[in-house]
Structures are given as C-alpha cells and as structure tokens.
Amino acid sequence: MLRMCMMCALFWVLASGARAQQACPWLTEGTAVTLLGGPVTSEVHAVSVGEGSCVFTRGVERDALVLRIEVGKVAAAECAIGEGVRGIGDEAWRCSMDVGGEHREVIRGRVRATKILLMLTARGGGAKLLSRDAKRSAVEQAAEEVAGTLF
DSSP states (O other), rough: HHHHHHHHHHHHHHHHHOOOOOOOSOOOHHHHHHHHHHHOEEEEEEEEEEEEEEEEEEETTEEEEEEEEEESSSSSOTTTSSESSSSSEEEEEEEEEEEEEEEEEEEEETTTTEEEEEEEEEEEGGGSSOHHHHHHHHHHHHHHHHHHHOO
16 A cells, blocks of 8 residues: 555656646647648747747658748748738738748738748658648648637
8 A cells, every 4th residue: 555655656746747748829739740741740939829839840850841830920021922812811922932952832921910920841851741732732721720720
C-alpha cells in the first residue's frame, strides 16, 4: 500500500511538472496533417485569438513543407499584387512566387479588422511531397479555416 501511494505521488509530481504544448487557435494539428499529407511538427506563438502565429512543418529544414499562419493588426507585405480570392474574409489575395529556390503559395486578407497571412513554402525535396495544385488547394483550405475561426 505504501509503495502504491509513493508511486501515485511520484506520478502526480511528474505530471504536474509537464507542460502541454500550446495549440494553434486557428488551425488544428490534425487539419495541418491532412493538408500537408503527413506528420507535422508545430510551433505556436499566440498572444490572443486575434494575434499571433503558427508554423506547421512536414519534413526537415531543407526538405520540408512549411505552413505559416500569421494573424494580427499589421498588414502583410507579401502578395500585395495577385488574384482576388472570394470566400476568405475581405480583400483576400492569392499569389505564387519562387524565392531563393523555394516555392511559395500565399493568401493574405482581412477578417473584420484582423489581418491574416497564410504561406505554404516548399523547400528542396519538400516540393515533391505535394503537387503545385495540391499546395494551392492546401493553403486555400487553411485560409478558409483561419477566416472561419475569426468570424
């Protein structure tokens, strides 16, 4: 009985010291896995529901797909000129660009007074993980999810 109590106390101490990773308030990790086509790691810096960033990465550094979500009050400079996108908040624009050997699919827009930026970057071998159409579709679906959480 004493041994059982000691084990329970040890478990409680260890469990209370462990901290859960912060979840992205705009897109679930499961959705990111589905959109990027495989397991992801995530990094979240959410100040509030209306401000912060989430980064989901499938692969490793130079050979990866990276989905970056930025939400806040400051307008993004990316994709200032592109094609309009309907159904994703207000004033949404989409563009594709190749920068330094990386391919990027970008959507930026606004939901009420909150600016959103979604950027899917394919680095090195990460470009082979999804077709260009699939990358374009993935960033659009992610943008719809993000805009939906902000309404």
